[in-house]
Amino acid sequence: MIKTLISRACIIGTLGLTAIHASADVTIENPYARAVPPGQVNSASFMVIHNTDSKAVSLLSASSSVAETVELHNHINEDGIMKMRQVDQIKLPAEGKVSLQPGGYHVMLIGLKQDLVEGTEIDMTLTFSDGSNQQLMLPVQKIMAGMTEHKHHH
Template sequence: MKTKNLCCFIFIFFVSFLSYARADGLSKDIFISNAWVQAMPSSQKISAAYMVITNNSPKEAILVSASSDIAATAEIHQMSEMNGMMNMAMAANVHVPAQGKVTLQPGGFHIMLINLKKPLNKGDIIPITLHFQDGSNITVNADVRGQ
């Protein structure tokens, strides 16, 4: 009887540990650096956020969406050159390779902040939350730069 209880206890402990590990997911192995947002006057209702996403885990990390308190909507976009013209399109996700990194930068991937709730002044700090496919969420403080 005693052994059975102990087994139960170990089992419950193990299950809680697993669910904890799942909730925590990749977030402890993902580092965001150089996060910044383009400054915008109040007349402009959109801006873009850029950053470097480093994945130190042995598994690929997939960024599926983003959100921010300062914008009604945040979308993952990708700029690319098509017939000599820059073209911007929504991207379903951003794959960050295992032990690798992806740079979101002008001319490439970015997070489009749409319907800004306030002007973005140089020096402001903007929280942006990144949502990954495994359920991990990472909030980063981005600096407003430029203009």
Template sequence: MKQFLVKVIASGVLGFAVLGISMAQGVTKTVKTDAIKIEGAYTRATAPGQQVAGGFMKIDNKGNTTDQLLSASSPAAGEVQLHEMTMDGNVMKMRQVKDIAVPAGGSVELKPGGYHLMFLNLKGPFAAGQTVPVKLKFAKAGELEVKLPVNEVGAQHSH
């Protein structure tokens, strides 16, 4: 009986340690590979029943060649598309793009009113304080997993 209790307590402690590590990783604000670095990633809280949300971040390319963000996916949405918003006269238009170029030695910002990720068919509301896992696929850097903190509606960047 004593050994059983020791195993149960040890399992619980280990479980909390793993949970703590997972939660700490969830709020990482910078993710990088040798060439690509993601900073300031975030999304915003959604209203109940809302089926779409935007994802924002800065992508730095420290490499010597241009890379392209080809796609994104998330278990929190049925689909994640790459989008761009532009002004056509006095009308703001949003359209899907096939990729987003990240210049060699430069960066691109995914932000409101410009390039962004568009989460479609949300599997549930995005609640402030949570994180949304996203897998980004680059032409050269490959796949990179990022956890976007969910900010209050109206927040402009990651806290």
């Protein structure tokens, strides 16, 4: 009797896991968006993306209701000057993680439709190369001065 109950529980557990595997095995840790003074038109958001799958996957795009345009960016050091560049994708190695952080990869929010006020949250949808999407909410946080410099070079 007890054995039967355990095996049934296992079957249900396995089915549950199978359903989760239908989408990318990607989890988002510590997402946040940078608070900006009223009137500022651009901001950026950051997070740690974990890929627990045995296959590599890429973050291809992002969108949010608070910005006209959302782009994936990286910072590169060019002749000692940190410059921001749009990237086609952010590769997530198999069973690895990528940190989006000030001075590196970030999700750029361009043409803000509302002020990003500390303590509020914004929505975001991430789209991955396997066709899966992930929706998340990002708390808006102040980021230390000195790490906020964010210049566009085209």
